[in-house]
Amino acid sequence: MEQKTAIEAFAALAQETRLGVFRLLVQAGPDGLTAGDIAAHIGVPASTLSHHLGILERAGLLRSWRVQRQIYYATDYEGTRRLLAFLMEDCCRGLPELCGTALSDLVACCPKPTVDA
Amino acid sequence: MEQKTAIEAFAALAQETRLGVFRLLVQAGPDGLTAGDIAAHIGVPASTLSHHLGILERAGLLRSWRVQRQIYYATDYEGTRRLLAFLMEDCCRGLPELCGTALSDLVACCPKPTVDA
DNA sequence: TTGACATTTCCACAATTATAGAAATATTCT
DNA sequence: AGAATATTTCTATAATTGTGGAAATGTCAA
Numbered sequence: 001m002e003q004k005t006a007i008e009a010f011a012a013l014a015q016e017t018r019l020g021v022f023r024l025l026v027q028a029g030p031d032g033l034t035a036g037d038i039a040a041h042i043g044v045p046a047s048t049l050s051h052h053l054g055i056l057e058r059a060g061l062l063r064s065w066r067v068q069r070q071i072y073y074a075t076d077y078e079g080t081r082r083l084l085a086f087l088m089e090d091c092c093r094g095l096p097e098l099c100g101t102a103l104s105d106l107v108a109c110c111p112k113p114t115v116d117a
Numbered sequence: 118m119e120q121k122t123a124i125e126a127f128a129a130l131a132q133e134t135r136l137g138v139f140r141l142l143v144q145a146g147p148d149g150l151t152a153g154d155i156a157a158h159i160g161v162p163a164s165t166l167s168h169h170l171g172i173l174e175r176a177g178l179l180r181s182w183r184v185q186r187q188i189y190y191a192t193d194y195e196g197t198r199r200l201l202a203f204l205m206e207d208c209c210r211g212l213p214e215l216c217g218t219a220l221s222d223l224v225a226c227c228p229k230p231t232v233d234a
Numbered sequence: 235t236t237g238a239c240a241t242t243t244c245c246a247c248a249a250t251t252a253t254a255g256a257a258a259t260a261t262t263c264t
Numbered sequence: 265a266g267a268a269t270a271t272t273t274c275t276a277t278a279a280t281t282g283t284g285g286a287a288a289t290g291t292c293a294a
Contacts, residue, residue: 003133019120029208035242045285069239069240069241162254186270
């Protein structure tokens, strides 16, 4: 992953409405939600939401597909994984004993070498 | 973790110089590097770097301490872990079978319930 | 083909932020 | 005390971004 791509993704998450949308969809799972459902949950006008969904999708954090009149959005789990792997790449030079348990139970920074995808 | 705190952290990472600094320090491990070393690695003026280090530290992503004339900076692993846990909280409603393996080998989103710290 | 529905694109304004030089602060050595 | 070193604070300018109404687009039912 390129630095530029990662910055785009973090910028996408660094905004109240978008972070709310992303977390809502993480919790919703792979089936996702329609744009309308998301707007109702988050409480923003459709035009504003659409703008933010576009930013999240272009950043590789969401994917979308149409079903009849509605557009579904869901977390792009692989894109998200790549982002976090990039962030923690080569954590502690691969030496588990340096990290302690702080990250090891959440991110595979030490137990296994991180592969940049 | 509050949403506001997480936004501050993602905004901190959403910038070329700061993302470079953070990743450099992730790889440097708990011993950290001095501000001067970081400036040399990244190639920015001291005043610019200082500004960015302050933003990363206030966001809970770095910690710092003085040793004689120099100030060391290192990753705040616990702060980082809290941020990623917040992002992936209640992933897939806690149902491993929904996630596939995309995140499970990086983030404990499905294998164990994520605790918001 | 007309109308209703779901979402996106366009637009303009307000607010936030990156940058780096100069000066200030803090620490150490002689 | 005075000079040298390491870093931060101050300041101003340039550039980027969030917002939501109105209009446009795409989809479907009658």
